[in-house]
Structure formats: structure tokens, C-alpha cells
Amino acid sequence: MLQDYLRIALRNITHRKLRSWLTAIGIIIGVASVVALISVSMGMQDAIEEQFEQMGTDTITITPTSFTGPGSTAEAPFDDGDVRVIERIPEISHVLPMMYGTAKFTFHNEDSYSYLMGVPLDKESNQVWDDIGWDILEGRFPEEGKKEVGIGYLAAKDMFDDELRVKNTLYVNDVKFKVVGIAREVGNSQDDTAIYMGVDVAKDILEQEDYNMIMVKVKPGNDPELVADKVQRKLEKYRNAEDFNALTPAEILEQVNDILGIIQLVLVGIAAISLLVGAIGIMNTMYTSVLERTKEIGIMKAIGASNHAVMLIFLAEAGILGLVGGAVGTLLGMIMGKGVELAAGSSGFIPLKVAISWPLICGAISFAFLIGALSGTLPALGAAKLKPVDALRHE
Structure with a gap:
């Protein structure tokens, strides 16, 4: 029927x-x-x-509440005093202060503007970058204090008409640098189109002393969320302000x-x-x-x-x-x-x-x-x- x-x-x-x-x-x-x-x-x-997941579960990211990512025009709020406060926390193994800014890059008389990232590049820091999935595809990491840069995967291919390669000369805000490494593709355009250099050199190029963000590596055997709470309390006491967030990857996610x-x-x-x-x-x-x-x-x-x-x-x-x-x-x-x-x-x-x-x-x-x-x-x-x-x- x-x-x-x-x-x-x-x-x-x-x-x-x-x-x-x-x-x-x-x-x-x-x-x-x-x-x-x-x-x-x-x-x-x-x-x-x-x-x-690539960042792992043992990292903490500390950003200002007004932070909007690389290229943010908000005043960079962290200084060396903040870094020292965090370094004194016993559950933390590494403190990685970073700064971001937009810079002019010149290659073969062609100008382009992109993100410049100043990051710690000592041997211990390089191991942390490798652990969280940021490693070198070709060449090596730049060395701290030298006029050397690492190039994001997409920046190397697409920033200029001619592809950037290791040993090329690149001018950053009209200052001469040597390309020593090409980063492996991370998977997001913001990181893959950035140029990396040592944080101390970036201070001179970007003409700033403060940091936009601090990444922290937690020692094995510690709960990252508990450590993040401790970082939050210590910095709030030092700064006498609650103008930042200390979050684990799980909390950010x-x-x-x-x-x-x-x-x-x-x-x-x-x-x-x-x-x-x-x-x-x-x-x-x-x-x-x-x-x-x-x-x-x-x-x-x-x-x-x-x-x-x-x-x-x-x-x-x-x-x-x-x-x-x-x-x-x-x-x-x-x-x-x-x-x-x-x-x-x-x-x-x-x-x-x-x-x-x-x-x-x-x-x-x-x-x-x-x-x-x-x-x-x-x-x-x-x-x-x-x-x-x-x-x-x-x-």
C-alpha cells in the first residue's frame, strides 16, 4: 500500500x-x-x-590583553624586568621574549613589506623552536647578535619576483643581512611569510626595547595550567596590573x-x-x-x-x-x-x-x-x- x-x-x-x-x-x-x-x-x-598540537602541551604564551598578533600597533608591554620575574619561577626551563613589527625588505632592488620577528636564537632556544614545530628546511638558524635572517617558507617563494635562497643578501630597513636559513612550512600564512632574526638585532631594526609576547617552556613533570596561574600571579604583583594573559595551548584552543x-x-x-x-x-x-x-x-x-x-x-x-x-x-x-x-x-x-x-x-x-x-x-x-x-x- x-x-x-x-x-x-x-x-x-x-x-x-x-x-x-x-x-x-x-x-x-x-x-x-x-x-x-x-x-x-x-x-x-x-x-x-x-x-x-605542534606547540606541545608544555608551553605557556604570555600576551597583552590588547595584543592582536604580529603587526599590532598596540604598545609592546613587556620588558626585561618581566622576563627576569618569569625566569625566577623554578618550574620554568626556558623564557623566550619575542617582538614583532612590520619592516621593509629589499632584494634585487625590489621592495616588499612583511612581518619581522625578533626571537631568541641561542642553542637552547633553537631546541625549543624545534620542539614546537618551527625548524629549518634549508640552511641553519640565524645566530644571535649577527646580521643574519631566517626566511619563512612562503616568504622565500612569494615575497619577491626572484625566490630567496640561502646565502642571498637581503636588506631589512636598508640594513644589510645575510639569508642563512629557510624555515619549514608551519601551515599558517602569518608565520610562513615572516622574516626571523635574533631578538637583540631586531631591537635595533624595529627601534624598540620592549617585547610583544613571551613564550615559556615548562619543565617536565609540572602541570602547565598551574604554572600559568603562577606566572599570572607573579607578573600581576610585579606589574601591579592585570593587562596580560598567560595561557597554555589548551586554554587558547x-x-x-x-x-x-x-x-x-x-x-x-x-x-x-x-x-x-x-x-x-x-x-x-x-x-x-x-x-x-x-x-x-x-x-x-x-x-x-x-x-x-x-x-x-x-x-x-x-x-x-x-x-x-x-x-x-x-x-x-x-x-x-x-x-x-x-x-x-x-x-x-x-x-x-x-x-x-x-x-x-x-x-x-x-x-x-x-x-x-x-x-x-x-x-x-x-x-x-x-x-x-x-x-x-x-x-
């Missing part, structure tokens, strides 16, 4: 192909948007988690995930408006279909069709419209997500692999079917309540 209902519903849908596709467009657009947004945001979340979750919720909510429009479209089409087929409904009832049977036929029709819209929308959303993945990869953004899972696919299609069926409920009830005599008299 159910097969008969589905056959009749399919016949009615295919009989008016154009109207059926136009009705399904709202569902298609809504489902495609939701699938693309969720898959991209989940892929971005996975990529960010992978970046933080939690904050990032919270922000991504809110963004994802807002975007999916906006995309859901298309689903609402699609649901209204299905309801409108089904009401129109009931009016057009009133006489047909009367004949069906006159030859013995029950109210339940009539209602199921129209519910099946609405559900199929939702199901088709969901299937096409899911496929389109997957294609859109892959497009974003390719665009992110070509732009040098963090390596993004969209997260398309079977639960997402099945959930999207099932949800679309449910929307279609619910949208057709009122028209189906209206069709079921028609009296055979009145329906047959309808012109």
Missing part, C-alpha cells in the same frame, strides 16, 4: 517538473549553505587544533573553539532562513496542488480511499520534495566546501581540509525530508478533510 502512495506522489511531482524544482530550490540553497558552513568550520577547527562555535551558530542560523523560505515554498506548492486536484481527491474518496490514505499521499509528495532538495543541497554544499578548501590552500591560509562526515550527510538529508514532510502536513490534512460530494462538485 505504501508503495502505491509513493508511486502516486512521484507521478504528481514529475508531472509538474518545473514547479517541483522551483519549490525544491529553497531547500537546496538552505541545505547547501548549512552543509558548506558546518564542514568548513569543522575543518577549520581541526586545522587549528593541529596547529596547537578552548577560547578559539568558543569563538568558532559562536560564529558557526550565527552563520548556520542565517543559512537556516533559506530553509524556512523553502519550507514555506513547499507548503504553498502543496496547497496549490490540493486546490488543483480537488476533483481527483473526490474521485479517490468516492471509490474507497480513506482520509488517512489521502493524507499520506500528500505527505509523501512533500517529503519527497524535501528529500530531493536535501540530497541535491548536500551535494552542492560538499562542492562549495571543497571550493573553500582549495581557495584556502592556494592563498597560503592555514591548511584546511573540510570535514565532511556521514553523520553530517545523513543528518542534512534527513532534516530536509523532515522539513518537507512537516511543511506538507497542513495541506495534507486539508486534503484529507475534503468531503467527496463537495470535491466532485469542484470545478
